[in-house]
Amino acid sequence: MKKVVVVLKVNGKSYELIIESHMLLGDVLRDKLGLTGTKYACGTGDCGACLVLIDGKPALSCLTLAVTAKDRDILTIEGMSEGGNLHPIQQAFLDNGAIQCGYCTPGMVLSAKALLDDNPAPSKGEVKEALASNLCRCTGYVKIVDAVLAAAKTMGKGGKS
């Protein structure tokens, strides 16, 4: 197994790592960096639990080779609440009761961030569309969609993006 040295920029910090060239980004985040907020659930790109943002765009870390993410900006759920302050999207998930088991939450929150960065005032239909590839087995999505709409309102009022 070929080992390579890569520099990954995760949540604003650079990490120099020696990894096998076939390693997936999700495994590197979880096993090498201890960032277990990125979840493993299907391994086949069907559920969105492992979703992270690379250069602001949603990416499934279970299908992404870690080496392809070098020198790019990777944002995981841990980077959403740095300094202990919850991001308005996270706060909205809490306020709206949008979290049950929480296993899909990191991917959902990051998907929502990608949406709101791109479209700060989405319609309900646009929120549903944007989150359609993030599966949740607990909530029935009602409160998740409500939370994203609520977050859009808060952020529109000058919350941090």
Place this chain on the structure above:
Amino acid sequence: MEQELSIVGKRLPRADAPPRATGAMQFSVDMTVPGMLTGRILHSPYPHARIKKIDTSQAKEVPGVEAVITYQDVPKMPFTRSAMAEALPSFAYEGEVLDQYIISDKARYIGDWIAAVAAVDVYTAEQALDLIEVEYEQLPAVFDPFEAMKPGAPVIHEGKKKNIAGTISHAFNCGDVDKAFKESDFVVEFSGKNSRQKHCHLEPDSAIAFWDTNGRLTVISPCQNAHLAKKAFARRIFDMREGDIRWITPAVGGGFGARLAFGVEPLAAFLAKVACKPVKVITTREEDFAGWAARTEQYQTMRIGVKKDGTLTGIEMRIVSDSGAYFSHSGTITAVNMQHTLGLFRFPNVDAQAKIVYTNTPIASGFRGYGNAEGSFILQQCIDMLAEKVAMDPVEFRLKNIKKVGEPSFFIPVPLDHCQLEQCIRLAAGKIGWKKKWKGWGKEKPDRIKRGVGMSIMNHASGAGGFLLEHSSVLIKLNEDGSANLTVSPCEMGQGILGALSQIAAESMGLCYEDIHVVTGDTDVTLFDIGSHASRSTLVIGNAVIDAGNKIRKQLLDLASKQLGVAAAELDIKAGRVYAKSAMEKNISVARIAHDAIYNYMDKGAHISATGSFLSTSHNPNFQAAFAEIEVDTETGVVKLLKYVVAHDIGRAINPQSVEGQLEGGTAQGIGLALTEDFMVDAVTGRTLTDSFATYKIPSTLDMPEMDFIIVEDPAPKGPYGAKGVGEPGLVNVAPAVANALYDAVGVRISTMPISPEKVLAALKGK
């Protein structure tokens, strides 16, 4: 008199939610233990095969491999995967079939466990799996339970003739059904089955296990009933003392009944024993799909008689349950189907029988709704067929035949003590606009896309008291600052039970909600509890919390009485202060009392603490009515659920936001069961065809209709502050309500789940 409540009934945030939002919450699959090995499983490629020879010598030579096990190595005590069975009374436990070993002695389905490896990492473990040489003798296999019962069918478990693992005669059979049918004006018959729904909990199955030098075993896993799992491990699998097992349950990433049966825990424990190191067994989604938990498929035939005036005369039910390769929950889930389904309406004559049959397919198990969703799909369609026969409105027909308070209840033979079902039916019918939207029987609708409305009602137990050992014990201790540690042992798999129990604790003691700290997830610390299932936790554990809370309250009042010089009976506690009811200025903080009780230099010290227990001997039924409005495209067969209205009789909502969450989430799973979730085993090879989220379709945001949930509150006599259960019911009514709406729209009935476009088109063609 209505109790004045300050914390119960409020939409309060769950203390365990923020770490789930930040990614900090650790699930079993996220956890590591120093020196831990990785365990992987070798699965059978054949549905039925004898293991003639198994050679692990090459696998053991791989550097980094520390344990390789086969059926020859594992303990020889047979067990059932259903840890819940430990809570059955002995007469019922005899109905359980102990038919499994940690590793199978013979392959009984594609995916059966043939060997396992523990190695330094997953790559090494998988390399070793490839080097295990197995010589199989392929045996004829059978994938259909009716074929399995025929003479000459392959025998899956020695000694089980016709592959019948067990039979069940319903405990409340009564009267003479044949006579009743003769005296009926109409008898309808309907046969169908539910699908083998997969739980699809997003957190995959995993387990970490390690043994310490004193021979004590620690298991870390997502488990819904850790205390029972501990007992089953001790008594049935490893022949050790319960006290020598510590079971840790971190946050659980969805359960839905899957974690009521063992996953990979026995394997992790045995690999760890052989390797003398901690082992974490991990699994993939593909393994899970072809694996060891899914809703038991029940083939059901119902016959029901009715008089012209709409009076039901009797019901006959026959069930054949496909348990798959091993017994697990297939017996109890079938019995519970009968208990729920046959008791909702007033049937003076009842005859129900079931057979549980082995096939060479993945293992069936328990699933949210536990028999009730399966039975309701058939029963509620029958009820509509009967209403049509006697030309009655389905709403009126149900109102005429549902049981009322005082009549025999359904789960165990006691009188029904609380029921708001009639209210639920009326409220939900009003909300959907039934009178306007339902046009009567047999009305042809124009246009390619046709609309229809349908309904379904249900009863469900809030804990299986009288059947299972519904025992919960809890511990509360007060800290020096007046906050309280609440030690409880439900399984928090997302339902919000820790929040609900915290609200109950704060209310019962008179503390602030924020001052409750929950301690949970470790059997070394928690008191006995049978875990979370059967919509039981709020009612049973909640009552145990009140028992402990009342004892703490008494201790606080006695100590405050001495300090304030006011009789205890004249005192009350609110928001963490004890005060005299007649003179509020006479007061003292709980913090002060708790602190001084411990830091007492004058007298014998005391730490304010109490245990509380509750044994529920009844089932405290909750009720629900649901209405679906759908659209059917008669050219494509696609059924679209437009609107879904539910009214649920909860007794009291401890936290309305969590109650809504349970109903919404249950409904989503019900929509999957009704319309898209179609677990398929190839009829020729026995291979699981649906082994990913790409091939097995659970609902996404785009599949959710407009929904309305009405929470009907009228405190139930035995609930904590009147609360009853809500964990499972959201799922139960969806498929039957949609099926009845389909009949209203296009006049066809679908008898098997899911109601797929193919089935709808075929039915329309055959009309």
